[in-house]
Amino acid sequence: MTDQAYNFAYLDEATKRMIRRAILKGLAVPGYQVPFASREMPMPYGWGTGGVQVTAACLAPEDILKVIDQGADDTTNAVSIRKFFERTGGVETTEHTAEATLIQTRHRIPEHPLTEDQILVYQVPIPEPLRFLEPRESETRKMHALQEYGLMHVKLYEDIARHGAIATSYAYPVKVEGRYVMDPSPIPKFDNPKLSGSPAIQLFGAGREQRIYALPPYTEVVSLDFEDHPFEPSKADHACDLCGAAETYLDEVITDDRGGRMFVCSDTDYCTGRQAAGHRGRLSPEDAA
Protein backbone atom coordinates (compact mmCIF):
# COMPACT_ATOMS: atom_id res chain seq x y z
CA MET A 1 0.00 0.00 0.00
CA THR A 2 1.57 3.26 -1.10
CA ASP A 3 1.21 6.12 1.30
CA GLN A 4 -0.31 8.80 -0.96
CA ALA A 5 0.98 11.67 1.16
CA TYR A 6 4.49 11.04 -0.18
CA ASN A 7 6.05 11.11 -3.61
CA PHE A 8 7.10 7.71 -4.96
CA ALA A 9 9.97 6.45 -2.76
CA TYR A 10 9.68 9.37 -0.32
CA LEU A 11 12.09 11.88 -1.95
CA ASP A 12 10.75 14.58 -4.29
CA GLU A 13 11.72 14.37 -7.94
CA ALA A 14 14.09 17.36 -7.86
CA THR A 15 16.08 15.78 -5.04
CA LYS A 16 16.22 12.47 -6.88
CA ARG A 17 17.51 14.24 -9.95
CA MET A 18 20.25 15.88 -7.89
CA ILE A 19 21.25 12.52 -6.40
CA ARG A 20 21.17 10.80 -9.81
CA ARG A 21 23.51 13.46 -11.11
CA ALA A 22 25.94 12.71 -8.30
CA ILE A 23 25.61 8.98 -9.00
CA LEU A 24 26.34 9.47 -12.71
CA LYS A 25 29.38 11.55 -11.88
CA GLY A 26 30.50 8.88 -9.43
CA LEU A 27 30.13 6.20 -12.12
CA ALA A 28 32.09 8.32 -14.57
CA VAL A 29 34.97 8.74 -12.10
CA PRO A 30 35.11 5.39 -10.26
CA GLY A 31 36.10 5.71 -6.60
CA TYR A 32 35.89 9.52 -6.51
CA GLN A 33 33.77 10.92 -3.67
CA VAL A 34 31.11 13.19 -5.18
CA PRO A 35 29.61 15.71 -2.75
CA PHE A 36 25.79 15.87 -2.76
CA ALA A 37 23.17 17.76 -0.80
CA SER A 38 22.13 15.01 1.58
CA ARG A 39 18.56 15.38 2.90
CA GLU A 40 17.12 14.78 6.32
CA MET A 41 15.57 11.34 6.25
CA PRO A 42 12.99 10.01 8.70
CA MET A 43 15.63 7.90 10.45
CA PRO A 44 18.73 8.72 12.47
CA TYR A 45 22.18 9.17 10.95
CA GLY A 46 24.04 5.91 11.12
CA TRP A 47 20.96 3.92 10.13
CA GLY A 48 21.68 4.18 6.45
CA THR A 49 20.45 7.63 5.44
CA GLY A 50 22.98 7.76 2.60
CA GLY A 51 22.08 4.34 1.29
CA VAL A 52 18.36 5.08 1.53
CA GLN A 53 18.71 8.25 -0.53
CA VAL A 54 20.70 6.44 -3.23
CA THR A 55 18.14 3.63 -3.23
CA ALA A 56 15.26 6.11 -3.47
CA ALA A 57 16.94 7.83 -6.43
CA CYS A 58 17.48 4.53 -8.27
CA LEU A 59 14.20 2.83 -7.43
CA ALA A 60 11.61 2.29 -10.18
CA PRO A 61 8.09 0.92 -9.53
CA GLU A 62 8.95 -2.38 -11.23
CA ASP A 63 12.06 -2.93 -9.07
CA ILE A 64 12.28 -5.78 -6.58
CA LEU A 65 14.07 -4.61 -3.45
CA LYS A 66 16.17 -6.57 -0.99
CA VAL A 67 17.71 -5.02 2.13
CA ILE A 68 20.62 -6.59 4.01
CA ASP A 69 21.80 -5.72 7.52
CA GLN A 70 25.16 -7.37 8.31
CA GLY A 71 24.17 -10.17 5.96
CA ALA A 72 20.75 -10.71 7.53
CA ASP A 73 17.31 -9.95 6.09
CA ASP A 74 15.45 -10.09 9.37
CA THR A 75 17.20 -7.60 11.67
CA THR A 76 15.90 -4.14 12.63
CA ASN A 77 17.71 -2.09 10.03
CA ALA A 78 16.78 -4.38 7.15
CA VAL A 79 13.16 -4.77 8.23
CA SER A 80 12.53 -1.07 8.74
CA ILE A 81 14.15 0.08 5.48
CA ARG A 82 12.27 -2.61 3.56
CA LYS A 83 9.00 -1.49 5.15
CA PHE A 84 9.87 2.13 4.43
CA PHE A 85 10.05 1.49 0.69
CA GLU A 86 7.05 -0.84 0.70
CA ARG A 87 5.04 1.98 2.22
CA THR A 88 6.39 4.99 0.31
CA GLY A 89 7.08 3.28 -3.03
CA GLY A 90 4.77 0.28 -3.07
CA VAL A 91 7.60 -1.77 -4.55
CA GLU A 92 7.86 -5.49 -4.27
CA THR A 93 10.43 -6.76 -1.79
CA THR A 94 12.23 -10.04 -1.47
CA GLU A 95 14.76 -11.81 0.70
CA HIS A 96 16.27 -13.76 -2.19
CA THR A 97 19.40 -12.28 -3.70
CA ALA A 98 18.79 -13.79 -7.13
CA GLU A 99 15.28 -12.29 -7.42
CA ALA A 100 16.21 -8.75 -6.39
CA THR A 101 16.98 -6.02 -8.92
CA LEU A 102 18.11 -3.51 -6.31
CA ILE A 103 19.86 -4.50 -3.10
CA GLN A 104 20.65 -2.07 -0.29
CA THR A 105 23.26 -3.51 2.01
CA ARG A 106 24.79 -2.68 5.33
CA HIS A 107 28.33 -4.05 5.48
CA ARG A 108 28.09 -7.27 3.44
CA ILE A 109 28.17 -8.39 -0.18
CA PRO A 110 25.77 -11.30 -0.76
CA GLU A 111 27.36 -14.74 -1.16
CA HIS A 112 25.19 -15.43 -4.22
CA PRO A 113 26.96 -14.02 -7.31
CA LEU A 114 25.42 -10.78 -8.60
CA THR A 115 24.38 -10.15 -12.20
CA GLU A 116 24.39 -7.30 -14.70
CA ASP A 117 20.72 -6.63 -13.95
CA GLN A 118 21.37 -5.74 -10.32
CA ILE A 119 22.40 -2.64 -8.40
CA LEU A 120 24.09 -2.96 -5.01
CA VAL A 121 23.79 0.08 -2.71
CA TYR A 122 26.14 0.33 0.27
CA GLN A 123 25.57 2.34 3.44
CA VAL A 124 28.75 4.23 4.32
CA PRO A 125 29.48 5.80 7.72
CA ILE A 126 32.81 7.51 6.90
CA PRO A 127 33.65 7.68 3.21
CA GLU A 128 37.16 9.10 3.59
CA PRO A 129 39.72 6.29 3.95
CA LEU A 130 42.44 8.76 5.00
CA ARG A 131 40.35 10.43 7.69
CA PHE A 132 41.83 8.79 10.77
CA LEU A 133 45.36 9.72 9.74
CA GLU A 134 44.67 13.15 8.27
CA PRO A 135 41.81 15.06 9.91
CA ARG A 136 41.87 18.03 7.50
CA GLU A 137 39.32 17.66 4.67
CA SER A 138 41.19 20.24 2.56
CA GLU A 139 44.33 18.12 2.84
CA THR A 140 42.69 14.76 2.11
CA ARG A 141 41.04 16.20 -1.01
CA LYS A 142 44.43 17.41 -2.17
CA MET A 143 45.95 14.01 -1.46
CA HIS A 144 43.27 12.35 -3.62
CA ALA A 145 43.75 14.91 -6.37
CA LEU A 146 47.52 14.41 -6.44
CA GLN A 147 47.36 10.66 -5.76
CA GLU A 148 49.49 11.00 -2.63
CA TYR A 149 48.49 7.76 -0.98
CA GLY A 150 51.62 6.94 1.02
CA LEU A 151 49.69 7.64 4.20
CA MET A 152 47.35 4.71 3.59
CA HIS A 153 50.33 2.39 3.77
CA VAL A 154 51.45 4.05 6.99
CA LYS A 155 48.23 2.72 8.51
CA LEU A 156 48.95 -0.79 7.24
CA TYR A 157 52.56 -0.47 8.42
CA GLU A 158 51.30 0.38 11.91
CA ASP A 159 49.10 -2.72 11.82
CA ILE A 160 52.01 -5.01 11.01
CA ALA A 161 54.32 -3.29 13.53
CA ARG A 162 51.75 -3.74 16.30
CA HIS A 163 50.11 -7.05 15.44
CA GLY A 164 52.59 -8.84 13.19
CA ALA A 165 50.08 -8.89 10.34
CA ILE A 166 47.65 -6.51 8.67
CA ALA A 167 44.98 -6.58 11.37
CA THR A 168 42.50 -4.34 9.56
CA SER A 169 39.67 -6.78 9.00
CA TYR A 170 36.88 -4.52 7.75
CA ALA A 171 36.70 -1.25 5.79
CA TYR A 172 39.92 -2.45 4.19
CA PRO A 173 41.22 0.26 1.80
CA VAL A 174 41.20 -0.47 -1.93
CA LYS A 175 42.53 1.21 -5.05
CA VAL A 176 40.07 1.61 -7.91
CA GLU A 177 41.31 1.25 -11.51
CA GLY A 178 44.80 2.25 -10.36
CA ARG A 179 43.61 5.74 -9.42
CA TYR A 180 41.47 6.54 -6.37
CA VAL A 181 41.93 4.95 -2.97
CA MET A 182 38.47 4.15 -1.64
CA ASP A 183 36.86 3.01 1.60
CA PRO A 184 34.65 0.06 0.61
CA SER A 185 32.38 0.78 3.65
CA PRO A 186 32.80 -1.51 6.66
CA ILE A 187 32.41 -4.76 4.75
CA PRO A 188 34.66 -7.56 6.05
CA LYS A 189 37.85 -7.85 4.01
CA PHE A 190 36.59 -11.33 3.10
CA ASP A 191 34.22 -9.50 0.71
CA ASN A 192 36.89 -7.29 -0.88
CA PRO A 193 37.69 -9.63 -3.80
CA LYS A 194 33.99 -9.56 -4.75
CA LEU A 195 34.21 -5.79 -5.29
CA SER A 196 36.49 -6.29 -8.26
CA GLY A 197 35.08 -7.14 -11.66
CA SER A 198 31.52 -7.35 -10.34
CA PRO A 199 28.88 -7.43 -13.10
CA ALA A 200 26.49 -5.40 -10.89
CA ILE A 201 26.64 -1.63 -10.44
CA GLN A 202 27.92 -0.76 -6.96
CA LEU A 203 26.88 2.56 -5.40
CA PHE A 204 28.04 3.97 -2.06
CA GLY A 205 26.04 6.56 -0.12
CA ALA A 206 27.20 8.44 2.97
CA GLY A 207 24.33 10.56 4.31
CA ARG A 208 25.93 12.38 7.20
CA GLU A 209 29.18 13.03 5.29
CA GLN A 210 27.22 13.94 2.14
CA ARG A 211 29.24 11.88 -0.30
CA ILE A 212 28.35 9.44 -3.06
CA TYR A 213 30.84 7.24 -4.90
CA ALA A 214 30.46 4.36 -7.27
CA LEU A 215 31.97 1.38 -9.04
CA PRO A 216 30.67 0.72 -12.56
CA PRO A 217 30.38 -2.94 -13.60
CA TYR A 218 33.63 -4.83 -14.17
CA THR A 219 35.81 -2.25 -12.40
CA GLU A 220 39.22 -3.34 -11.22
CA VAL A 221 39.47 -3.00 -7.44
CA VAL A 222 42.73 -3.90 -5.70
CA SER A 223 43.15 -4.21 -1.93
CA LEU A 224 46.25 -2.37 -0.72
CA ASP A 225 49.09 -4.40 0.79
CA PHE A 226 52.86 -4.81 1.09
CA GLU A 227 54.98 -7.03 -1.16
CA ASP A 228 56.04 -9.10 1.84
CA HIS A 229 52.66 -8.93 3.60
CA PRO A 230 50.12 -9.58 0.83
CA PHE A 231 46.39 -9.00 1.25
CA GLU A 232 44.51 -12.02 2.59
CA PRO A 233 40.73 -12.20 2.79
CA SER A 234 39.99 -13.82 6.13
CA LYS A 235 37.09 -15.60 7.79
CA ALA A 236 36.53 -17.75 10.87
CA ASP A 237 38.20 -21.11 10.33
CA HIS A 238 35.02 -23.18 10.54
CA ALA A 239 32.12 -24.39 8.43
CA CYS A 240 28.59 -23.10 8.94
CA ASP A 241 26.91 -25.04 11.77
CA LEU A 242 23.51 -24.89 10.08
CA CYS A 243 24.22 -25.45 6.38
CA GLY A 244 27.76 -26.80 6.39
CA ALA A 245 29.07 -24.20 3.91
CA ALA A 246 32.86 -23.92 4.18
CA GLU A 247 33.42 -20.94 1.89
CA THR A 248 31.10 -18.31 3.36
CA TYR A 249 31.64 -15.48 5.82
CA LEU A 250 30.57 -16.62 9.29
CA ASP A 251 29.11 -14.98 12.39
CA GLU A 252 30.15 -16.33 15.76
CA VAL A 253 27.16 -16.76 18.08
CA ILE A 254 27.58 -17.35 21.83
CA THR A 255 24.96 -19.90 22.82
CA ASP A 256 25.41 -20.23 26.59
CA ASP A 257 27.62 -18.99 29.44
CA ARG A 258 29.80 -22.12 29.48
CA GLY A 259 31.81 -21.37 26.37
CA GLY A 260 29.27 -22.80 23.94
CA ARG A 261 29.32 -21.15 20.55
CA MET A 262 28.28 -21.77 17.00
CA PHE A 263 29.31 -20.39 13.64
CA VAL A 264 26.62 -19.54 11.12
CA CYS A 265 26.57 -17.92 7.69
CA SER A 266 26.17 -14.18 8.04
CA ASP A 267 24.21 -14.20 4.78
CA THR A 268 20.85 -15.57 6.03
CA ASP A 269 19.32 -15.93 2.57
CA TYR A 270 22.26 -18.01 1.31
CA CYS A 271 22.16 -20.19 4.44
CA THR A 272 18.40 -20.81 4.24
CA GLY A 273 18.72 -21.64 0.57
CA ARG A 274 21.39 -24.25 1.26
CA GLN A 275 19.38 -25.77 4.09
CA ALA A 276 16.33 -25.99 1.85
CA ALA A 277 18.52 -27.81 -0.69
CA GLY A 278 19.30 -30.41 1.96
CA HIS A 279 22.72 -29.28 3.21
CA ARG A 280 23.32 -29.89 6.90
CA GLY A 281 25.80 -28.53 9.44
CA ARG A 282 27.16 -29.67 12.80
CA LEU A 283 24.25 -28.29 14.83
CA SER A 284 21.39 -28.79 12.38
CA PRO A 285 18.29 -30.28 14.01
CA GLU A 286 17.96 -34.04 13.35
CA ASP A 287 15.80 -34.75 10.28
CA ALA A 288 14.48 -31.22 10.26
CA ALA A 289 13.19 -31.72 6.75
Next chain:
Amino acid sequence: MTLFDRTLSQDAETPLLEVDGLTKRYGARIGCADISFDLWPGEVLGIVGESGSGKSTLLSCLAGHLEPGEGRVLYRGRDTVAMPEPARRLLSRTEWAFVHQNPRDGLRMGVSAGGNVGERLMAVGARNYGTIRAAATDWLGRVEIAAERIDDKPRQFSGGMQQRLQIARNLVTGPRLIFMDEPTGGLDVSVQARLLDLLRGLVREMGLSAIIVTHDLAVVRLLADRLMVMKSGHVVESGLTDQVLDDPQHAYTQLLVSSVLQV
Protein backbone atom coordinates in the same frame (compact mmCIF):
# COMPACT_ATOMS: atom_id res chain seq x y z
CA MET B 1 83.74 14.61 -21.04
CA THR B 2 80.87 12.18 -20.44
CA LEU B 3 77.35 13.29 -19.77
CA PHE B 4 77.69 12.21 -16.15
CA ASP B 5 80.84 14.31 -15.63
CA ARG B 6 79.15 17.26 -17.21
CA THR B 7 76.09 17.10 -14.90
CA LEU B 8 78.39 16.76 -11.95
CA SER B 9 80.47 19.78 -12.87
CA GLN B 10 77.33 21.73 -13.72
CA ASP B 11 75.99 20.86 -10.31
CA ALA B 12 79.10 22.28 -8.71
CA GLU B 13 79.04 25.40 -10.88
CA THR B 14 75.40 26.38 -10.48
CA PRO B 15 73.85 27.29 -7.15
CA LEU B 16 71.37 24.83 -5.65
CA LEU B 17 68.98 27.62 -4.77
CA GLU B 18 68.87 31.09 -6.31
CA VAL B 19 66.67 33.65 -4.61
CA ASP B 20 66.05 36.93 -6.37
CA GLY B 21 64.09 39.87 -4.98
CA LEU B 22 61.80 37.76 -2.79
CA THR B 23 59.08 39.83 -1.09
CA LYS B 24 56.13 38.75 1.02
CA ARG B 25 53.59 41.22 2.37
CA TYR B 26 50.80 40.61 4.86
CA GLY B 27 48.39 43.30 3.72
CA ALA B 28 50.21 46.58 4.26
CA ARG B 29 52.79 45.06 6.59
CA ILE B 30 56.02 43.59 5.31
CA GLY B 31 56.84 39.97 6.05
CA CYS B 32 60.18 40.02 4.29
CA ALA B 33 61.34 42.32 1.51
CA ASP B 34 63.72 42.14 -1.42
CA ILE B 35 65.72 39.12 -0.30
CA SER B 36 68.34 37.84 -2.73
CA PHE B 37 70.99 35.19 -2.20
CA ASP B 38 72.47 32.03 -3.71
CA LEU B 39 72.89 28.77 -1.86
CA TRP B 40 75.56 26.39 -3.14
CA PRO B 41 75.59 22.60 -2.89
CA GLY B 42 76.93 21.50 0.49
CA GLU B 43 76.60 24.96 2.00
CA VAL B 44 74.87 25.78 5.27
CA LEU B 45 73.24 29.20 5.48
CA GLY B 46 72.17 30.64 8.80
CA ILE B 47 69.45 33.28 9.08
CA VAL B 48 69.39 35.16 12.39
CA GLY B 49 67.33 38.02 13.70
CA GLU B 50 64.93 38.90 16.47
CA SER B 51 61.35 37.65 16.70
CA GLY B 52 59.20 39.20 13.98
CA SER B 53 62.12 40.01 11.72
CA GLY B 54 60.72 37.85 8.91
CA LYS B 55 63.01 34.83 9.27
CA SER B 56 60.25 32.26 9.40
CA THR B 57 58.23 34.00 6.67
CA LEU B 58 61.27 33.83 4.42
CA LEU B 59 61.81 30.15 5.20
CA SER B 60 58.15 29.33 4.52
CA CYS B 61 58.32 31.13 1.16
CA LEU B 62 61.46 29.22 0.21
CA ALA B 63 59.96 25.87 1.22
CA GLY B 64 56.75 26.57 -0.71
CA HIS B 65 54.50 26.75 2.35
CA LEU B 66 53.69 30.39 1.62
CA GLU B 67 53.31 32.04 -1.73
CA PRO B 68 55.68 35.02 -2.07
CA GLY B 69 54.25 38.21 -3.51
CA GLU B 70 57.19 39.07 -5.71
CA GLY B 71 60.52 37.64 -6.69
CA ARG B 72 61.87 34.35 -7.96
CA VAL B 73 63.11 31.21 -6.27
CA LEU B 74 65.05 28.86 -8.52
CA TYR B 75 65.86 25.37 -7.27
CA ARG B 76 68.46 23.74 -9.55
CA GLY B 77 67.30 26.10 -12.26
CA ARG B 78 63.57 25.40 -11.83
CA ASP B 79 61.25 28.16 -10.65
CA THR B 80 59.56 26.77 -7.54
CA VAL B 81 57.05 29.62 -7.30
CA ALA B 82 55.72 29.10 -10.81
CA MET B 83 55.93 25.29 -10.85
CA PRO B 84 52.64 23.39 -10.48
CA GLU B 85 51.71 22.28 -6.99
CA PRO B 86 52.12 18.52 -7.59
CA ALA B 87 55.72 19.09 -8.69
CA ARG B 88 56.42 21.27 -5.66
CA ARG B 89 54.90 18.75 -3.27
CA LEU B 90 56.97 16.01 -4.90
CA LEU B 91 60.10 18.09 -4.35
CA SER B 92 59.18 18.68 -0.74
CA ARG B 93 58.97 14.97 -0.01
CA THR B 94 61.99 13.87 -2.03
CA GLU B 95 64.73 16.48 -2.46
CA TRP B 96 63.71 18.83 0.35
CA ALA B 97 63.20 18.38 4.04
CA PHE B 98 61.65 20.66 6.62
CA VAL B 99 62.42 20.46 10.33
CA HIS B 100 59.89 22.35 12.43
CA GLN B 101 60.68 24.07 15.69
CA ASN B 102 57.94 22.12 17.44
CA PRO B 103 58.29 18.40 16.65
CA ARG B 104 54.49 18.10 17.00
CA ASP B 105 54.15 20.06 13.75
CA GLY B 106 56.50 17.77 11.89
CA LEU B 107 55.60 14.37 13.32
CA ARG B 108 52.45 12.29 13.31
CA MET B 109 51.92 11.91 17.02
CA GLY B 110 49.50 8.99 16.68
CA VAL B 111 51.86 6.92 14.55
CA SER B 112 54.83 4.91 15.87
CA ALA B 113 58.42 6.09 15.43
CA GLY B 114 58.99 3.51 12.70
CA GLY B 115 55.86 4.63 10.86
CA ASN B 116 56.95 8.24 11.09
CA VAL B 117 60.33 7.49 9.56
CA GLY B 118 58.81 5.16 6.96
CA GLU B 119 56.12 7.60 5.81
CA ARG B 120 58.34 9.45 3.33
CA LEU B 121 59.57 6.14 1.90
CA MET B 122 56.00 4.93 1.44
CA ALA B 123 55.08 8.32 -0.05
CA VAL B 124 57.60 7.77 -2.83
CA GLY B 125 56.43 4.23 -3.50
CA ALA B 126 58.20 1.83 -1.09
CA ARG B 127 55.89 -1.17 -0.71
CA ASN B 128 58.08 -3.71 1.06
CA TYR B 129 57.53 -3.85 4.81
CA GLY B 130 60.89 -5.46 5.55
CA THR B 131 62.83 -2.83 3.60
CA ILE B 132 60.92 0.06 5.18
CA ARG B 133 61.40 -1.41 8.64
CA ALA B 134 65.14 -1.89 8.05
CA ALA B 135 65.54 1.70 6.82
CA ALA B 136 63.62 3.00 9.84
CA THR B 137 65.76 0.98 12.24
CA ASP B 138 68.92 2.22 10.53
CA TRP B 139 67.83 5.85 10.75
CA LEU B 140 66.75 5.62 14.37
CA GLY B 141 70.25 4.36 15.09
CA ARG B 142 71.83 7.25 13.22
CA VAL B 143 69.91 9.77 15.33
CA GLU B 144 70.75 7.82 18.50
CA ILE B 145 67.32 6.43 19.29
CA ALA B 146 67.43 2.85 20.59
CA ALA B 147 66.08 0.32 18.09
CA GLU B 148 63.64 -1.15 20.63
CA ARG B 149 61.78 2.16 20.72
CA ILE B 150 60.77 1.74 17.06
CA ASP B 151 57.15 0.86 17.89
CA ASP B 152 56.69 3.57 20.53
CA LYS B 153 54.61 6.65 19.77
CA PRO B 154 56.42 10.01 19.64
CA ARG B 155 54.43 11.23 22.64
CA GLN B 156 56.30 8.69 24.76
CA PHE B 157 59.57 10.36 23.73
CA SER B 158 61.37 13.27 25.38
CA GLY B 159 61.54 16.61 23.57
CA GLY B 160 65.08 15.99 22.36
CA MET B 161 64.21 12.52 21.08
CA GLN B 162 61.15 13.87 19.29
CA GLN B 163 63.36 16.43 17.55
CA ARG B 164 65.88 13.73 16.55
CA LEU B 165 63.01 11.57 15.30
CA GLN B 166 61.80 14.46 13.19
CA ILE B 167 65.25 14.78 11.67
CA ALA B 168 65.42 11.06 10.91
CA ARG B 169 61.96 11.20 9.31
CA ASN B 170 63.12 14.03 7.06
CA LEU B 171 66.48 12.63 6.04
CA VAL B 172 65.41 9.07 5.26
CA THR B 173 64.81 9.80 1.56
CA GLY B 174 68.24 11.44 1.21
CA PRO B 175 67.23 15.02 0.45
CA ARG B 176 69.63 17.62 -0.97
CA LEU B 177 68.27 20.65 0.84
CA ILE B 178 66.99 20.86 4.38
CA PHE B 179 65.06 23.78 5.87
CA MET B 180 65.25 24.11 9.63
CA ASP B 181 63.15 26.46 11.71
CA GLU B 182 64.70 26.86 15.18
CA PRO B 183 65.71 23.18 15.34
CA THR B 184 67.01 23.54 18.90
CA GLY B 185 64.26 25.78 20.25
CA GLY B 186 62.79 24.63 23.53
CA LEU B 187 65.54 22.12 24.30
CA ASP B 188 67.86 22.41 27.28
CA VAL B 189 71.49 23.23 26.53
CA SER B 190 73.06 19.79 26.91
CA VAL B 191 70.42 18.26 24.65
CA GLN B 192 70.93 21.17 22.24
CA ALA B 193 74.65 20.48 22.10
CA ARG B 194 74.13 16.81 21.24
CA LEU B 195 71.52 17.65 18.62
CA LEU B 196 73.83 20.19 17.01
CA ASP B 197 76.65 17.68 17.00
CA LEU B 198 74.40 15.16 15.32
CA LEU B 199 73.15 17.68 12.75
CA ARG B 200 76.66 18.80 11.92
CA GLY B 201 77.73 15.21 11.39
CA LEU B 202 74.75 14.39 9.16
CA VAL B 203 75.06 17.55 7.09
CA ARG B 204 78.74 16.92 6.43
CA GLU B 205 78.36 13.19 5.85
CA MET B 206 75.45 13.48 3.40
CA GLY B 207 76.74 16.64 1.72
CA LEU B 208 73.48 18.41 2.50
CA SER B 209 72.74 22.04 1.91
CA ALA B 210 70.81 23.63 4.72
CA ILE B 211 69.05 26.85 5.61
CA ILE B 212 68.78 27.29 9.35
CA VAL B 213 66.56 29.93 10.89
CA THR B 214 67.37 30.68 14.51
CA HIS B 215 67.79 33.46 17.02
CA ASP B 216 70.55 31.55 18.76
CA LEU B 217 73.95 32.80 17.60
CA ALA B 218 75.74 29.78 19.08
CA VAL B 219 73.77 27.50 16.74
CA VAL B 220 74.85 29.33 13.61
CA ARG B 221 78.42 29.65 14.89
CA LEU B 222 78.57 25.85 15.06
CA LEU B 223 76.63 24.93 11.93
CA ALA B 224 76.52 27.70 9.38
CA ASP B 225 79.10 28.57 6.73
CA ARG B 226 77.39 31.81 5.86
CA LEU B 227 75.11 34.11 7.77
CA MET B 228 72.32 36.54 6.97
CA VAL B 229 71.13 38.98 9.62
CA MET B 230 67.53 40.15 9.30
CA LYS B 231 65.70 43.04 10.86
CA SER B 232 62.18 44.28 10.10
CA GLY B 233 61.92 42.06 7.02
CA HIS B 234 65.19 43.21 5.45
CA VAL B 235 68.63 41.64 5.31
CA VAL B 236 70.92 44.11 7.07
CA GLU B 237 74.14 42.19 6.86
CA SER B 238 75.44 38.99 5.31
CA GLY B 239 78.75 37.25 4.94
CA LEU B 240 80.86 34.41 6.28
CA THR B 241 79.65 33.39 9.73
CA ASP B 242 82.89 34.08 11.61
CA GLN B 243 83.34 37.36 9.80
CA VAL B 244 79.86 38.60 10.66
CA LEU B 245 79.98 37.46 14.26
CA ASP B 246 83.55 38.62 15.01
CA ASP B 247 83.47 41.87 13.10
CA PRO B 248 79.87 43.04 12.85
CA GLN B 249 79.42 46.12 10.67
CA HIS B 250 75.76 47.00 10.99
CA ALA B 251 74.53 48.58 14.22
CA TYR B 252 71.84 45.94 14.69
CA THR B 253 74.33 43.08 14.25
CA GLN B 254 76.62 44.70 16.78
CA LEU B 255 73.73 44.91 19.22
CA LEU B 256 72.81 41.28 18.54
CA VAL B 257 76.35 40.01 19.06
CA SER B 258 76.88 42.08 22.21
CA SER B 259 73.58 40.88 23.70
CA VAL B 260 74.81 37.31 24.03
CA LEU B 261 75.55 36.45 27.64
CA GLN B 262 79.12 35.32 28.23
CA VAL B 263 79.41 32.55 30.79
